[in-house]
Amino acid sequence: MKFIIKQSSLLEGLYRLGGVVGEKQNFPILNCVLVKTEKDKLKFISTSLEITIITYLESSIEEEGIVAIPFKRFVSIVRELPKEEVIVEAYKDNLHIKSEKIEFRINCINPEEFPEVEENIEESLIKLSISDLLEMIKMTSFCVGREELSYVFSGILFEIFESKINLVATDGKRLSFIQRPLPSTQPPINNKIKFILPIKSVYEVQKIIKDKEEVFIFVKGNDIGFDVKDTILIxxxxxxxxxxxxxxxxxxxQDILTLKRSEFLSSLKRAQILSIPEYQGVKLNIQKTQMSISKSTPQLGELKEVINVSYTGTPLEISFNPNYLIDVLKNIDDEDVKFEIYGSDKPAVLRKDDFIYLVLPIKM
Structure with a gap:
């Protein structure tokens, strides 16, 4: 195999693959990227067995072939090369990398050891808006369960039906739901599509769709694919x-608490300074026109401050983990925020443009 490619193009392509390489330390071949020549393009494949990323790069192919290259060493070399053409040539178990007066030789692994991965794309592709998908991931990913509560909580639920897509995430203590319409050029989906995408996969999807124009998804059994023209994630x-x-x-x-997002967010961040695992709660004393925010931690100290609010319900005290309120407030843009209050032992709910955030109170 021999090909010539711009250093910047090669490095950009390698960066797309890096998130899934090297997770299986007991399998050296999975620390490699598989490179194939395919007509006038290079095909790069990386996999962790759970996630596979395939990306295509334009290149001048001088000799066809296939090679498995240790990823971290390869990307480290390419990163330090001049921003000029790079000549890459595989010979037996060696890879020669040349650029101007620089020449590297590194050992490779037999490409036949690389596992077979799903590469076929289903014909029934569903078009999604990239801006909508990025926003939906942003508004749900912070709710994904990080504790060993339930395996299904460790990802985001996708629901696609008729002309809408829903994303939902929960860790059992809070829940985030967001709905957006499918693009007008996408025909309605008559058979509901429903799957839970692992949070690791969600983060990789974010990386490959960023700065792209459109994305298509396809479903094949328990495999979900995201296709952005030159890169496919399965x-x-x-x-x-x-x-x-x-x-x-x-x-x-009708019991609505209205307040200024930035003011409340700053207050919660100050209260968070006094949080430790045993004392996480912040107490809110909600009155008609004011709300006091207090935090007391025996080992550290206490805080109390008052902000102006508008509340249409009966005055009450309610306590929350400040992190659960901070997470949602820092991800919305509106300055005026409305929380629906159902009681001191009931969840508070924020609704905004087909977005719903529900958070449970805690006992203090």
């Missing part, structure tokens, strides 16, 4: 049944 889904989240979302109430 991932295993999480097996299991996501709970019926709709039963936990209460009907709207």
């Amino acid at each position: 991932t295993k889904t999480i097996e299991g049944e996501f709970p019926d989240y709709s039963q936990y979302i209460p009907q709207p109430t």
Whole structure:
């Protein structure tokens, strides 16, 4: 195999692959990227067995072939080369990398050891808006369960039906739901598509769709693919049944707490300074026109401050983990924020443009 390629193009392509390489330390071949010549393009494949990324790069192919290259060493070399043409040539178990007066030789692994991965794309592709998908991931990913509560909580639920797409995430203490329409050029989906995407896969999807124009998804058994023209990500889904989240979302109430997002966010960040695992809660004393925010931690100290609010319900005290409020407030842009309050032992709900965030109070 021999090809010539611009250093910047090669490095950009390698960066797309890096997130899934090297996770299986007991399998050296999975620390490699498989490179194939395919007509006038190079095909790069990396896999962790759970996630596979395939990307294509334009190149001048002088000799066809296939090679498995240790990824980290290869990307480290390419990163330090001049921004000029790079000549890469594979000979037996060696890879020669040349650029101007620089020449590297590194050992490779037999490409036949590389596992077979799913590369076929289903014909029934579903078009998604990249801006909508990025926003939906941003508004749900912070709710994904990081603790060993339930495996199905360690990803984001995707639901695609008719002309809409829903994303839902929960860790059992809070829940985030967002809905957006499918692009107008996408025909309605008559058979509901539903799957849970692992959070690791979600982060890799974010990386490959950023700065792209359009993305298509395809479903093949337990595999989900995201296709952005020159790069394809194929991932295993999480097996299991996501709970019926709709039963936990209460009907709207007239008891509305309205406040300034930036002011409340700053107050919560100050309260968070005094948080430790044993004392996480922040107490909110909600009155008609004011709300006091207090935090007390025996080992550290205490805080109390008052902000102006508008509240249409009966005054009450309610406590939350400040992190759960900070996470949602820092991801929305509106300055005026409305929380629906159902009682001191009931969840608070924020609704905004087909986005719903529900957070449970804590006992103090």
